[in-house]
Amino acid sequence: MEQLDVIIVGAGVVGCAIARFLSRYxxxxxxxxxxxxxxxGTSKANSGIVHAGYDAKSGTLKAAMNVRGAKLIRELSETLxxxxxxxxxxxxxxxxxDMPGLQELYDRGIVNGVEGLRILSHNEVLAMEPxxxxxxxxxxxxxxxxxxxxxxxxxxxxxxxxxxxxxxxxLEAVEDIQKKDRGFSVLxxxxxxxTKAVVNAAGLYADxxxxxxSSDTLTITPRRGEYVLMDKEAxxxxxxxxxxxxxxxxxGVLVTPTVxxxxxxxxxxxxxxxxxxxxxxxxxxxxxxxxGLMSVPxxxxxxxxxxxxxxxxxxxxxxFVIGEVSECPGFFEAAAIExxxxxxxxxxxxxxxxxxxxxxxxxxxPDFIDMRKGFTEVAKLSNEERDALIKKRPAYGxxxxxxxNISEGEIEDAINRTLGAKSLDGIKRRVRQGMGRxxxxxxxxxxxxxxxxxxxxxxxxxxxxxxxxxxxxxxADET
Amino acid sequence: xxxxxxxxxxGPAGLAAAVSAYENGIEDILILERxxxxxxILNQCIHNGFGLHTFKEELTGPEYAARYIDKALNYGxxxxxxxxxxxxxxxxxxxxxxxxxxxxxxxxxxxxLAMGCRERPRGALGLPGFRQAGVYTAGTAQxxxxxxxxxxxKEVVILGSGDIGLxxxxxxxxxxxxxxxxxxxxxxxxxxxxxxxxxxxDFDIPLKLSHTVTCVHGKDRVTGVTISxxxxxxxxxxxxxEYYDCDTLLLxxxxxxxxxxxxxxxxxxxxxxxxxxxxxxLETSVxxxxxxxxxxxxxxxxxxxxxxxxRAGLKAVGYVRALAxxxxxEHAEVVAxxxxxxxxxxxxxxxxxxxxxxxxxxxxxxxxxxxxxxxTVRFRVGDVYKDRSLVLYYDGEEKKRMKKRVMAPGEMExxxxxxxxxxxxxxxxxxxxxx
Numbered sequence: 001m002e003q004l005d006v007i008i009v010g011a012g013v014v015g016c017a018i019a020r021f022l023s024r025y026x027x028x029x030x031x032x033x034x035x036x037x038x039x040x041g042t043s044k045a046n047s048g049i050v051h052a053g054y055d056a057k058s059g060t061l062k063a064a065m066n067v068r069g070a071k072l073i074r075e076l077s078e079t080l081x082x083x084x085x086x087x088x089x090x091x092x093x094x095x096x097x098d099m100p101g102l103q104e105l106y107d108r109g110i111v112n113g114v115e116g117l118r119i120l121s122h123n124e125v126l127a128m129e130p131x132x133x134x135x136x137x138x139x140x141x142x143x144x145x146x147x148x149x150x151x152x153x154x155x156x157x158x159x160x161x162x163x164x165x166x167x168x169x170x171l172e173a174v175e176d177i178q179k180k181d182r183g184f185s186v187l188x189x190x191x192x193x194x195t196k197a198v199v200n201a202a203g204l205y206a207d208x209x210x211x212x213x214s215s216d217t218l219t220i221t222p223r224r225g226e227y228v229l230m231d232k233e234a235x236x237x238x239x240x241x242x243x244x245x246x247x248x249x250x251x252g253v254l255v256t257p258t259v260x261x262x263x264x265x266x267x268x269x270x271x272x273x274x275x276x277x278x279x280x281x282x283x284x285x286x287x288x289x290x291x292g293l294m295s296v297p298x299x300x301x302x303x304x305x306x307x308x309x310x311x312x313x314x315x316x317x318x319x320f321v322i323g324e325v326s327e328c329p330g331f332f333e334a335a336a337i338e339x340x341x342x343x344x345x346x347x348x349x350x351x352x353x354x355x356x357x358x359x360x361x362x363x364x365x366p367d368f369i370d371m372r373k374g375f376t377e378v379a380k381l382s383n384e385e386r387d388a389l390i391k392k393r394p395a396y397g398x399x400x401x402x403x404x405n406i407s408e409g410e411i412e413d414a415i416n417r418t419l420g421a422k423s424l425d426g427i428k429r430r431v432r433q434g435m436g437r438x439x440x441x442x443x444x445x446x447x448x449x450x451x452x453x454x455x456x457x458x459x460x461x462x463x464x465x466x467x468x469x470x471x472x473x474x475x476a477d478e479t
Numbered sequence: 480x481x482x483x484x485x486x487x488x489x490g491p492a493g494l495a496a497a498v499s500a501y502e503n504g505i506e507d508i509l510i511l512e513r514x515x516x517x518x519x520i521l522n523q524c525i526h527n528g529f530g531l532h533t534f535k536e537e538l539t540g541p542e543y544a545a546r547y548i549d550k551a552l553n554y555g556x557x558x559x560x561x562x563x564x565x566x567x568x569x570x571x572x573x574x575x576x577x578x579x580x581x582x583x584x585x586x587x588x589x590x591x592l593a594m595g596c597r598e599r600p601r602g603a604l605g606l607p608g609f610r611q612a613g614v615y616t617a618g619t620a621q622x623x624x625x626x627x628x629x630x631x632x633k634e635v636v637i638l639g640s641g642d643i644g645l646x647x648x649x650x651x652x653x654x655x656x657x658x659x660x661x662x663x664x665x666x667x668x669x670x671x672x673x674x675x676x677x678x679x680x681d682f683d684i685p686l687k688l689s690h691t692v693t694c695v696h697g698k699d700r701v702t703g704v705t706i707s708x709x710x711x712x713x714x715x716x717x718x719x720x721e722y723y724d725c726d727t728l729l730l731x732x733x734x735x736x737x738x739x740x741x742x743x744x745x746x747x748x749x750x751x752x753x754x755x756x757x758x759x760x761l762e763t764s765v766x767x768x769x770x771x772x773x774x775x776x777x778x779x780x781x782x783x784x785x786x787x788x789x790r791a792g793l794k795a796v797g798y799v800r801a802l803a804x805x806x807x808x809e810h811a812e813v814v815a816x817x818x819x820x821x822x823x824x825x826x827x828x829x830x831x832x833x834x835x836x837x838x839x840x841x842x843x844x845x846x847x848x849x850x851x852x853x854x855t856v857r858f859r860v861g862d863v864y865k866d867r868s869l870v871l872y873y874d875g876e877e878k879k880r881m882k883k884r885v886m887a888p889g890e891m892e893x894x895x896x897x898x899x900x901x902x903x904x905x906x907x908x909x910x911x912x913x914x
């Protein structure tokens with residue numbers, strides 16, 4: 001049986017952040033993920049927002065981790081080279097009666113340590129964002145808010161962790177965690193492991209593992225949020241992330257440019273029963289589209305290129321559940337990580353890794369690699385740089401995805417790097433092939449060929465994501 | 480590097496434009512094609528029915544393309560494959576990226592835009608459900624089957640009755656798949672009548688008009704779809720849901736001219752066609768930049784693409800010659816950049832408008848001075864019309880009334896305007912559908 005120091009359950013943004021911060025220490029760490037890639041659950045379908053930190057109640061873990069996380073994201077986007085844009089945010093107040101609510105957010109932000117907050121008048125807001133509704137009375141401006149690529153950040157954490165010796169195993173689901181005299185037995189659908197410590201970062205399923213270790217029962221409810229995404233042509237309609245004053249169902253509908261320059265509207269909030277129910281609905285999409293218009297009346301929905309739904313891991317404790325379970329020493333967790341979970345993720349990773357390092361007296365590695373080079377984005381280079389690169393590596397000159405201008409070389413990179421892509425979705429999340437306006441209509445066949453070639457698998461095994469999502473149904477009959 | 484004529488796209492439009500330009504006397508041509516072969520989408524259209532107008536015989540798509548490719552090769556017209564154009568500027572600098580070459584910028588005497596169109600994807604339709612495998616646009620499915628040689632599904636539902644969807648209904652049936660139903664949101668088909676007969680009726684595939692997909696089921700792969708009837712507002716009617724077991728959903732819900740490059744050059748686009756606004760010589764709002772084929776407006780028959788592209792080639796030759804003459808007089812570029820004679824912004828132009836059921840016209844303008852004796856104006860109607868008339872108005876006065884037994888959105892219509900009939904005074908031409 002394999003002997004580990006730490007097993008992390010789940011390779012979402014939180015699991016990968018924990019892995020990355022743990023990889024600084026001399027320890028044998030394994031990440032187990034039931035899907036075929038990192039970033040396959042809640043982490044892949046969310047707003048991609050780095051919240052400034054005025055939302056969460058002061059004194060909560062949410063507030064502390066949000067503010068610290070936002071700062072870390074700014075720093076790590078440099079060292080780990082993932083897409084982040086500090087575009088600022090506005091919370092719109094549309095009725096005079098609601099002004100106390102806006103003031104409350106401002107006051108809370110000050111207590112939470114958010115810098116640069118200002119309440120802007122109608123004229124100031126409209127001068128800043130002319131596309132906003134004339135009905136806006138005032139807005140809370142948070143210059144530290146930003147947008148981040150949730151895939152880019154998760155993949156960066158995972159790659160850097162792997163480069164520092166953390167092992168990742170995919171398509172391996174943890175079925176049971178048993179407390180032993182010294183440490184734990186972790187049983188999966190493929191085998192079993194012995195480990196000193198376990199980290200529960202299982203997202204929507206974190207309640208299952210929490211309840212194996214703690215008598216204080218946790219329930220996680222999947223709270224579905226639907227989004228619509230528009231063409232990059234609409235991406236500069238607003239510059240800031242535009243929120244509406246929060247309601248009891250979370251932050252309401254936002255309108256935001258994404259870090260890649262699309263325009264996004266969403267999410268709604270609907271509790272569902274199935275933890276895999278990422279279905280979009282006509283009602284849901286109609287609803288968010290209508291509510292988006294309240295902020296930006298000219299939203300060009302005829303430029304919509306896709307819609308999707310994500311599930312928030314909504315816990316019943318009113319806050320993140322983070323730390324070591326007191327009645328089960330060695331069992332650490334980061335559970336119920338709903339909004340602002342993406343913003344908080346690196347802070348959670350730093351915190352949990354710190355707890356583990358302290359408890360087991362882990363030593364820092366002398367050869368820790370704290371930098372990671374992101375994917376080469378050929379189309380973003382100047383013509384001269386691009387020309388030089390193509391002369392060095394011709395595959396960078398062969399455009400496969402015409403909408404996003406992604407070359408064969410970049411697709412090869414996505415497959416062949418550390419923890420490379422094994423599916424079309426994996427490629428898409430790494431290098432944006434198929435993310436454009438034709439939604440992979442033209443480039444799917446070619447990308448499938450490259451994937452089959454690089455992984456040395458038959459075309460019929462090429463899948464959208466996990467096994468069962470293969471695209472082809474066999475070769476044509478011989479005639 | 481400089482070429483008299485740079486053609487972006489080596490599909491039917493680009494090839495016909497190149498051949499025509501060559502035959503009209505300009506040899507310094509370059510075709511830039513992003514795919515690995517010439518011929519464009521025709522290469523995957525292995526069914527017959529192409530070329531009845533042009534060649535008076537029935538060809539397959541690759542055969543039709545080969546007629547033009549052979550000519551282009553015989554003439555020795557230069558072309559580059561795998562060349563992805565990333566920018567066209569107002570002053571006709573064309574930048575492309577290519578394996579083995581890097582990033583190359585060339586100057587063009589004229590540019591002919593012939594990039595074709597793309598399919599409207601699932602996301603743009605907002606179809607509810609999971610994001611599973613097994614949902615294909617009809618053209619992607621066609622490529623995977625006809626070029627790559629794979630089966631993509633066993634039980635199929637098709638949404639949209641555009642021509643590629645109809646063709647694929649027959650194609651998949653012949654390959655052994657069961658095509659259960661074709662659902663069409665509109666109360667009429669968007670495809671050619673002959674395709675409905677030959678691809679659906681002949682194979683007993685039901686076509687449900689005024690129906691749409693209201694849910695795509697299956698988490699990993701499509702397991703079924705729900706279709707519902709829609710009311711006059713095109714919204715699903717609750718209670719009309721029908722479930723179909725299937726592993727594949729094909730989408731044939733419209734084609735969109737691919738004008739991203741035209742935008743980089745500042746070419747004015749028509750909101751209805753999604754293509755450039757052009758004059759009778761197929762010149763766009765940017766002097767020296769011409770447009771033809773499906774990037775200009777989505778055609779029903781490739782024969783008309785070829786005809787249009789041949790005109791674009793011919794007119795580009797005229798432009799190149801005018802430039803050369805100007806250069807001789809040491810006034811190079813004057814005509815091209817500042818003079819009012821060129822471009823659709825020119826004075827003395829005649830506006831052509833579609834009204835009352837006529838959705839658009841191509842061209843949108845005539846330049847009276849320079850126009851040919853006869854100009855064909857093509858357009859589509861917005862509904863199915865039976866026993867109506869197409870009426871042509873010159874400055875508000877009825878000029879001509881043409882009886883039409885049937886007109887449908889899936890088929891292009893045309894009227895021919897003669898220069899003689901305009902007598903130099905007409906400012907506006909209107910085409911309408913009337914009782």
